[in-house]
Amino acid sequence: MPDPADPLILIIEDDAETAAAVAAIARGLGTRVALAATLAEGLAAARAGDPAVIVLDRMLPGGDGIAALAALRAGGSTALVLVLSALGRAANRVEGLERGADDYLAKPFEPDELRARLRALLRRGQMQVLDNDLIAFGDVEIRLKARTVHVGTRHVPVSPREFALVVHFARHAGQVVTRMQLLETVWNLHFDPQTNVVDVHVGRLRRKLEQAAGRPLILTARGEGYVFFPVPAVEGA
Incomplete structure (x- = not known):
């Protein structure tokens, strides 16, 4: 059973297979996991759950995850945000980082790379x-x-x-x-x-x-x- 003291990773992803794969990696790092399949659900979960890290898809029901970063911060979230997107060109990555993401990883991703990036964000969150x-x-x-x-x-x-x-x-x-x-x-x-x-x-x-x-x-x-x-x-x- 998850320990309430463990860090929470919120996964905002509408593709069930991808969400399950990310969740498995997150749980393997000893974290709690919350899932949201739409942008509105994700923003509500971020406000309610105080996640340490948010894994955010770009193309979501309800809008672009990148465009929602400002609303996320305005809502008081201090979570570190990893954008996970099929839009993986250099220009897309630069846009995501400039608009407030802490990291950006293109799909399809290697599990070991996602694991390493989440681990790094969790450590940064302890500062x-x-x-x-x-x-x-x-x-x-x-x-x-x-x-x-x-x-x-x-x-x-x-x-x-x-x-x-x-x-x-x-x-x-x-x-x-x-x-x-x-x-x-x-x-x-x-x-x-x-x-x-x-x-x-x-x-x-x-x-x-x-x-x-x-x-x-x-x-x-x-x-x-x-x-x-x-x-x-x-x-x-």
Whole structure:
């Protein structure tokens, strides 16, 4: 029986077969699942259920899911939204992301890719930002004004560059962050200087965090960059 404390994933999808496949993947991540087959039902369920993540089809009875994102936010929903659509061209994806979606996946999809994207959104949903100062993921706390990092009661000493790195990772938790993104954001370089400066600094930060947490928090996405996983995996993931 689902635990009421488990995160809720709302699936707004009118194709029963697709909805069932998405629901099976979501339940495998240890979440509760709610289903809606029309846009109106989905908006009502979002208001009533407080989902952590919404999987939203575009072409729904009642309208375009993308067009409803503004109404969803106006209704007070803070859910992270993954658009799942047969409209999968680059222009469609850009439109969805620019109009407020947190992720966009084209149909037909690979189950493993959907599973990974949902897992990343669930982890992002565990981030809390309080008073524009504290970013917290479970036992990991980052104080923006004091520029400090703690894991539980343990203070993690970081250099100014390492602090900028961990803040960038925190704001993109569960997502692949490329070396070029880090060069642009943390070093303000818009070209690759062909050095290992990023790897050296990330390596130092990774060792400090892992020593304090007793578990790896920064993982290497081989050939792509890094992924920040500040909390243990969702049960069943």
